[in-house]
Amino acid sequence: KTGQKKESHKANYDIPLPGAVEGGVVTRFPPEPSGYLHIGHAKAAVLNQFFAEEYKGKLIIRFDDTNPSKEKTEYQDSIIEDLKLLGVHGDRLTYSSDYFDLMYNYAIQMIKEGKAYCDDTLVDRMREERMDGIESARRNRSVEENLEVFEQMKQGTEEGLKNCLRAKISIDAPNKALRDPVIYRCNLTPHHRTGSTWKMYPTYDFCVPIVDSVEGVTHALRTTEYRDRNDQYKWMIKALGIRPVHIWDFARVNFVRTLLSKRKLQWFVDNGKVSNWDDPRFPTVRGVRRRGMTVEGLRNFIISQGPSKNVINLDWSLIWATNKKVIDPIAPRHTAVIKDNAVKVTISGAPETPVSEEKPKHKKNPAVGNKKVIFYKSIIIDQDDAATLKEGEELTFMDWGNAIVEKITKNEAGIVTGIDAKLHLEGDFRKTEHKITWLADTEDLVPVDLVDFDHLISKDKIEEGESFEDFLTPQTEFHTAALADVNIRNMKENEIIQFERKGYYRLDKPYSEGSPAVFFTIPDGKVTQKY
Numbered sequence: 166k167t168g169q170k171k172e173s174h175k176a177n178y179d180i181p182l183p184g185a186v187e188g189g190v191v192t193r194f195p196p197e198p199s200g201y202l203h204i205g206h207a208k209a210a211v212l213n214q215f216f217a218e219e220y221k222g223k224l225i226i227r228f229d230d231t232n233p234s235k236e237k238t239e240y241q242d243s244i245i246e247d248l249k250l251l252g253v254h255g256d257r258l259t260y261s262s263d264y265f266d267l268m269y270n271y272a273i274q275m276i277k278e279g280k281a282y283c284d285d286t287l288v289d290r291m292r293e294e295r296m297d298g299i300e301s302a303r304r305n306r307s308v309e310e311n312l313e314v315f316e317q318m319k320q321g322t323e324e325g326l327k328n329c330l331r332a333k334i335s336i337d338a339p340n341k342a343l344r345d346p347v348i349y350r351c352n353l354t355p356h357h358r359t360g361s362t363w364k365m366y367p368t369y370d371f372c373v374p375i376v377d378s379v380e381g382v383t384h385a386l387r388t389t390e391y392r393d394r395n396d397q398y399k400w401m402i403k404a405l406g407i408r409p410v411h412i413w414d415f416a417r418v419n420f421v422r423t424l425l426s427k428r429k430l431q432w433f434v435d436n437g438k439v440s441n442w443d444d445p446r447f448p449t450v451r452g453v454r455r456r457g458m459t460v461e462g463l464r465n466f467i468i469s470q471g472p473s474k475n476v477i478n479l480d481w482s483l484i485w486a487t488n489k490k491v492i493d494p495i496a497p498r499h500t501a502v503i504k505d506n507a508v509k510v511t512i513s514g515a516p517e518t519p520v521s522e523e524k525p526k527h528k529k530n531p532a533v534g535n536k537k538v539i540f541y542k543s544i545i546i547d548q549d550d551a552a553t554l555k556e557g558e559e560l561t562f563m564d565w566g567n568a569i570v571e572k573i574t575k576n577e578a579g580i581v582t583g584i585d586a587k588l589h590l591e592g593d594f595r596k597t598e599h600k601i602t603w604l605a606d607t608e609d610l611v612p613v614d615l616v617d618f619d620h621l622i623s624k625d626k627i628e629e630g631e632s633f634e635d636f637l638t639p640q641t642e643f644h645t646a647a648l649a650d651v652n653i654r655n656m657k658e659n660e661i662i663q664f665e666r667k668g669y670y671r672l673d674k675p676y677s678e679g680s681p682a683v684f685f686t687i688p689d690g691k692v693t694q695k696y
């Protein structure tokens with residue numbers, strides 16, 4: 166409601182990357198294949214692409230696959246597909262694992278130059294020493310001993326497995342990221358690309374500066390939580406004497422009542438709280454698309470937000486409102502009537518047998534095409550609409566014309582059970598108070614299941630020390646049975662429509678004999694909605 170960003174698909178910022186030269190910029194998006202892409206990753210991917218294009222440079226998509234315990238080919242494949250969907254096509258697709266030999270040689274180089282040492286201090290002890298700025302007992306091992314132990318690590322021997330390799334930077338630097346970080350760790354889990362060739366793997370801290378430098382990356386866009394590790398990144402590059410890279414920070418995007426962590430999302434999958442990674446309640450690229458987010462809406466949103474330096478906790482209504490601007494001009498209009506207590510209206514003067522006519526699916530956009538509307542003396546309307554009517558009132562049946570309400574029948578509970586009306590097509594629709602959606606009560610009605618969802622967690626922001634498991638929303642899926650117009654029968658999965666006066670919907674499962682068409686409500690950013 167700030168009035169800014171009207172042209173939401175245009176970037177409203179002009180941020181120069183430091184030292185950027187047109188044609189000479191190389192950015193990279195480095196997902197770890199340890200889960201499906203979520204909307205935070207989408208932001209990073211789209212921004213990296215945005216900057217590469219701004220400077221007529223290149224984008225590298227790099228699988229940061231250095232931890233075999235978390236990574237799988239399934240995730241890698243899904244990431245490739247999702248990036249394609251997002252329209253993010255890198256100029257090169259690379260893998261950190263392609264550089265395992267190179268990184269190994271650099272590790273040897275560091276050991277030989279006295280810049281790294283093997284350490285078998287127990288994990289907890291090492292953590293304490295790092296916290297307190299205390300030197301490890303192994304810090305001054307000789308080059309020969311380090312080379313020998315590192316070879317044991319490489320072989321994955323009993324002795325090797327007790328050790329890790331640490332960069333010899335500082336024991337007590339105020340920036341704790343500089344306190345001799347671990348740069349190689351043993352892991353006997355087979356790697357999804359290199360199998361059991363390696364028994365030890367470079368850590369993120371060692372791998373990223375090397376691969377960025379070697380691949381010709383000029384600008385490494387990183388989220389701000391890595392800021393403390395920037396000095397360490399620069400130290401690695403300097404220690405190895407390789408080409409420097411500009412680091413450029415931007416903030417992670419967060420959404421209220423939403424977890425953007427692959428590990429936490431995995432918990433929901435493993436505990437059956439969602440159907441899978443593409444669950445419409447999930448903030449994954451697949452999840453939001455299933456919920457009815459368009460690629461255009463998502464990209465427009467990310468680019469309009471820009472690379473803010475402040476961590477923001479966004480409301481979902483913003484992104485859905487951006488999406489609505491994309492779908493509203495093209496979504497065909499259809500009609501659905503809620504089944505529960507639907508009211509039969511008998512209209513005198515209307516066709517005695519059903520008559521069908523072609524009407525535009527979108528009044529302002531003829532390109533959307535036509536649909537079939539059936540006119541008949543017997544129709545159904547929503548109970549909510551029926552409850553607002555009075556005897557003697559003139560109303561408008563949308564896409565048809567006016568009628569006069571002659572008789573309203575109610576039961577003891579005050580629920581409307583039937584209405585008699587008389588067609589009055591000469592009437593002026595501009596003068597009626599109620600404009601009502603309706604459906605001819607014929608065999609052609611299509612049963613539909615309208616599904617709405619709530620956030621998986623019930624607290625806007627899970628604070629440090631709190632556990633998300635304590636804030637699960639008890640019910641997150643809501644079904645409403647309805648009947649829809651005949652045209653819905655042949656709709657295809659993924660189509661997005663509007664049920665007039667109800668909202669936007671995405672067809673998740675087409676109608677088939679005996680089972681209703683399943684539609685997911687697409688939030689449109691109105692504050693009354695859950696999303």
Ligand code: ATP
Nearest residue numbers: 195196197205206208209388416417418425426427
């Ligand atoms: P997760 O906690 O979900 O596993 P991650 O950062 O560990 O996230 P990566 O696969 O390593 O996942 O991330 C790839 C890129 O996406 C990184 O550059 C990372 O900074 C960026 N990224 C991840 N989450 C967000 C977010 N919420 N907002 C913006 N960028 C993000």
Ligand code: MG
Nearest residue numbers: 196197229369
């Ligand atoms: Mg990561």
Ligand code: MG
Nearest residue numbers: 425426427428
């Ligand atoms: Mg993470």
